[in-house]
Every structure is written in C-alpha cells, then in structure tokens.
Amino acid sequence: MFAHGVTCLPTVSPGCPQCHLGVRGVPCLWWPCHPCGGTSVPTVTPLWWHLCDPVTPVVAPVWPQEEVRGGAGVARGVWPGPGVALASPVPAHFCHRWAPLPQSHCGQGTGSTERGWELHLELTGSHWEPLSTMKLPPSSRLVLLPVAAGLALLALRTQHPRSPPGTTVPPSPAPRPSNATVPPRPPRHPLQPPYPYPYRFLLNHPDKCRERTPFLVLLVVTAPADLAARDAVRRTWGNESAVPGLNMLRLFLLGVHPAFSAELRPVLQEEDKLHGDLLQQDFLDTYNNLTLKTLMGLEWVSRFCPNATYVMKADHDVFLNLEFLAGKLLRPLRTNFLTGYVYRWTGPLRNPAYKWFVPHEVYPNDTYPPYCGGPGYVLSGDLARRVFAVAQTLPAINMEDAFVGICLHALGVAVTDPPAGTFTMYRLDYDKCRFSRLVMVHHYGPKELLRVWPHFRDVPVECP
Template sequence: MKLIRRHLVMGALLGTAFGGLLILLGGQFVDFQTPSMDLKPLVSTEPARGSLSLPLRKFEWQARTPHPLDLKYPYPYPFLLTHPNKCKGPRGAPFLLMLVMTRPQDVGARQAIRQTWGNETLVPDVVIRRLFVLGLPPPLFTKELHTLLEEEDREHGDLLQMGFLDTYNNLTLKVLMGLEWMARYCPSAQYVLKVDGDVFLNPSFLVRQVLQPYGPPRPDFITGYIYRNTGPLRNPAYKWYIPPELYLPDRYPPYCGGPGYVLSGSLALRVLAVAQTLKVIYLEDVFVGLCLQRLGVKPTPSPPKAFLMYRLQYEYCAFHRLALVHQFWPQELLQIWPDFQRVNMTCTVP
C-alpha cells in the first residue's frame, strides 16, 4: 500500500510539471553561502544530519553562471541522505558497490530494481552493496518529495541524495559525488558499478564473467561498451551539444557508455582525484574518459556484446550471456524477472 500511495502522489505531482522548468533550472545550484573548496584529492563536506528537516530556505535556487553547461566542481555540495555504515559488516568490504543513478521521483523504478537485479544477495558468496544516487527535485515539488524520500529511505536505507538540482546536465556531478561517498565510506570496495536506472542488469554474468572474483587484482580496470573515434556535436539543437569553449578538440578519447560501466575501486579513487583538476563537462561518460586519458588508462574490452547500449527483445538464453541491456523500464523488469530466474533451463553455447 505504501508503494501504491507513493505512485499516486507522484503521478499527481508530475502531471503538473512543465518540461521547460528543468531546462530553465539546469544550471542552478543550492546556495549554502560557502566558497568553492580546494579538494585535491580530498572529498567534500561532511554529510548533513537530519538534512531533510533543514529549512527550505537552504534550497533556494540561484543562477551561479551565465552558461547552464558550466558545472562547479570541486564544490562543497552536501550529502542530504547518506548511509556511512553501508559498507561495514562482518563480511568485510564489498566486492561490488552499485551506484544506481535515479531521479528523486523515480520511486517505482527503484522498487523494481530492488526486486530484480538490484537485490544485493543475487550472487552467492559475493558481497554486493547498492545505493541509489539522486539530487534534489524541482523546487515546485520540494516539500512533497522530501516527505516521500524520507519514508522510502527509512524503509530501505539505500538512498544517497546530494544538494544540487537533479537534471541531465548535472549527471556528472551525481557520478563524482557518488565516487566521493565511496572514497569516504567505502574505499576498499574492489569494484564500483555506475549504472543508470533504465537498464536490465545481469549481476551474475557481470561478477563471474566480467569481474572474475577469484582472479588477480586489476588496478587499472574499467570496462563497458567502449566508444572510440567519436567527437563533440557542435549544433546546439542536439542533446549532447558541446561548444568549443567547453571542449575544443574534435575527438573524444575512448570512453565507456554511460548506461553502465564498471571500474576497479582503486581506479575510481584516482578518477575522482584527477577529476578535480579538469574542466568538468556535463557528458558524464565522456568526462570519465577524459579522466582516464589524463591518467594514461585505456578501457579494457568486455566479453563481446556484453554491454548493449540499445534495446534488445528479452530471450532467456540470450540475456544470460550478457551483462547489461539499455532501455528497460520498471514494469518490463518485473515482468521478465521471474522467467530470467528460472534454473531448469538449458541453453546451447552459441
């Protein structure tokens, strides 16, 4: 009933949303009246305690720069919801830390992921920890969503919320803040998965075939779907527009596609450190590629077609031979998951 009530409330809220609101506020941030900090290689401020009870005046939006693509990082964005003890326990540091990118209003998606591929117990004998990473909702819905998010986090204990507006243009900030949390509270995680909330994930294949838990350490490891020989789109009409003043070269270095990539914990810490020395761009996967270039690290090819950046029709055997498929929605996950979990099925090797 709690989940149904959340869906009803969320539907009423989002039914009145204006698409232009997010565009208008895309470059705006929380004003904590704190100057930019030098974080080389330290991480940001202490998490706020009881932060969802902070006066709403602390969430007044002010334009920081004239250009919506000009992101501020490093900057002392606060952790508003956090779980410092998430990686502690008798089993030790996690083998895999999942950082799942969702929006505040994606209540249904988070619940579907918890019931499917986000279940931390899916891979026996391997410690997996999951956190949903989110920013702040549009100001129109701040009060209502604060209440819902507090309730959701009390129930599940897996929300990591930061104090900046949750927009597409701020996705790089979400990823970097997720790595800041990892650096502070989970630095011994062997691998970190950055994954979007609109995918199908096969944790068993990812762990057993891609990460190989009994293999040797791989300090420079990052893999996913590798883009090569791509360059910035200069037409402002495109979603992935990058002006020359933000990134001048006509080619990007190799990078792993944003829907999902996994890197060793030690490399994640180095990416975070070097990110604080570079000009941040809003294309998060490209920016991670720029960090890798500065570090002199190249992505490692994954098993063939293990990470699909396009939609694929579900088929039991095919999906057991891959790690990730992009463009899967919550209701689809819930529909296919019981079949995917069947164990009395024999698949021929292609």
C-alpha cells in the same frame, strides 16, 4: 564574488524547447516553455539567485526552489576577504548592474526576440564596489529598495568583523598598487557542472562498509521521483542477495528535484528509513548534472568504502546480469580496470538543439578520449578512487560518461574492451539464453524488469 540571477521571459514558438536559465557557478535550471506557440510566462516567479564563486563558494540558498522563490534566500558561510560570517536572510536583488544575457541563453532556437537579464554584484577587498551605475526600470528600483539597508549593514560588519574567542585576525593584505591588474577569471558556462564544489550529503550511509568489504558497490542513478524504478531494481538485478556468494552493496544516487524537493523530502526520508540505500547531495537533479551524480558516488566510495574491490555505475532503466559480470569479467581480480561499451573517436555535439549539446566553452576539443557508455560500466575500486581524485583538478563537462573518459586520459589509463556484445546500448527483446551471456541491456523499464526477471531467475532453459 558575484551574486547572479536571471529573469527569463521568452516568447515561445512552435516546438516548445526548454528555456534555459543560465546561472554561473551553480547547477543549471530548466523549465519547460508553455504553452507552445504563444507568449509564455512561467508559472513560478522567474527570478532566481545564488551566491556563488567557482573556487571559494559561499553556500547559496539550499534548494528546493521555494526557499528562493519570492526574491529572498538565506546565505550561510564565510565571505572571502575579511572573513565575515553571514547567517541571516540576504535580499536576493543585490546588484549594481543589469546586463542582458546573449540571445543564446534564452529562447535558443525559438526565434525569440526577448533576452534574459543578469544581475551582477562584486565584493572587492573589504567594501562593496559598484561595477557601474545604470538607470533601472521603475519596477526594478522598487524591488531594490530593501537592498540599501542590507548593504549598509553588511558594510558595517565587513569593516568591523568579529573574531571568535581565542582566534587571531590575520593582518590585512598589503594594498595593491593602483596600476596592478588582475586577470579576469573566465566565467563558468551555464552547461558546465559546478565542480569541485562542497555539496552536502542530505541522505548518507557512511557506516555501510564499516563491517564489510563489498566485492561490488552498485551505484544506480535515479531521479528523486523514481520510486517505482528503485522498487523494481531492488526486486530484480539490484537485490543484494540475487547472486549467491556475491558480496554486493546497492546504493541509489539522487540530486534535488528542481521543483518539488520539499514535497519529496519526507517521502525520500521514509523510503531511506525503510531500505537504507539512498545517497543524495544538494545539487539540482537535471540531465546536465549527471556528472555530479557519478562524482557523488565515487566520492562516497573514496570516503566511506575505499576497500571495495569493484564499483559499477548503472542507470535504472537497464537489465543487468551481475552473475555473468562477476563470474566472467571480474576474475581474476584486476586493478586500473574499467570496462563497458567502449566509444572511440567520438566528439561533442555542437548543435544546441541536441540533448547532448556541449559548447566549445565547456569542452574545446573535437574528440573525446575513449570512454564507456553511461548506462552501465564497471571499474576497479582503486581506479574509482583515482578518478574521483583527478576529477578535482579538471574542468567538469555535462556529459558524464565522456568526463570519466577524460579523467582516465589524465591518469594515463586505457579502457578495457569487454567480450563482444556483453554491453548492449540498445534494447533487445528478452531471451533467457541471450541474456544469460551478457552483462547489460539498455531500455528496460520497471514493468518490463518485473515481468521478465522471474523467468530469468527461476525458469530452467536449455541453451545451445
């Protein structure tokens, strides 16, 4: 069990890339460097901590960040080993060793000479075992003064755990021989989404399918602050009554805003109270966590709407023609079916300067299995459930669409090519005749959707 934190004070050179705070076992945190061309100190306290473990995680301080800002947070859960329950504030700076992060973790590509620092804490058996003793800077020693009392109390509770009434404390495991070695668990790369992990639904609608069986569950990916985009989707292609005779259920997928979750929480609650279509879990809403959003949607379908005939995942900045999709591509009914814009013989980008950077530690192969582009793809309900199930057994990667392809490969299911040109990954100028014969066009924002949709829906046009 480790407590990890990173202090990142990079020197920023022109170009102003993102400074990366790598934390193993939790969603990655990014903030923009500022100002470009000079020494930058973030405007928020640059120390972040989490209690985490890739297999048996302790529920760490729940984001938003202000709950961990200032060096303290709350851990609620059960520690492995003796089963000591913790439900009280835990100092953020539990540590026995300061370790400098590699140069690649901070100031990547900026020429920075500064490095981040990682704090380690290990819990072994029924006691705290220091990893090493290192002399800390005076400022750090002052910060760690409250830790001694916390460690002492925790040690007492660990040695004398209290059991709930009516329960039996299992016997302690036999002592391990002194010469026994345990193979180290490979650390999670900061870009690898933490999964599987018991994320909690902060907004949920478990009863949506109790009295209905949707033909299509539409899962739309948005960020917490994208109120205008969600409103445009509801008024255009995401309107549940837009296609006569199509039993469609619309839901928006959200994580937690990295900086303004407390401010957005009441706004989202009010929006959800009005529309009843938001799903949110307690992971950070970042680009590298898009995989977690899709898995959240597939989890919801598997748990709360397993009888759905089809599931479609779509970005909010697309134009969708669901009438063409339902009438031309989804009938007759199919199983083990996934279609969209198919990518074959593509591979991970290894240059950290790219938005789609995937290091060898996250995905070692040179090519991805065939997959469908993330802006929009549709899969049969049975396959949605199977993809979610197999995802629990595979190491997740930070490219959401490619990871779905990896899941299909593990299941032995091939993607299905759609009719040519029906899924367009680039922008096309609106033309009703052209758009009436396709499923998706990428790069249509809220204003453009609201401008073209009335014409697409209501204006009769003779097409050749």
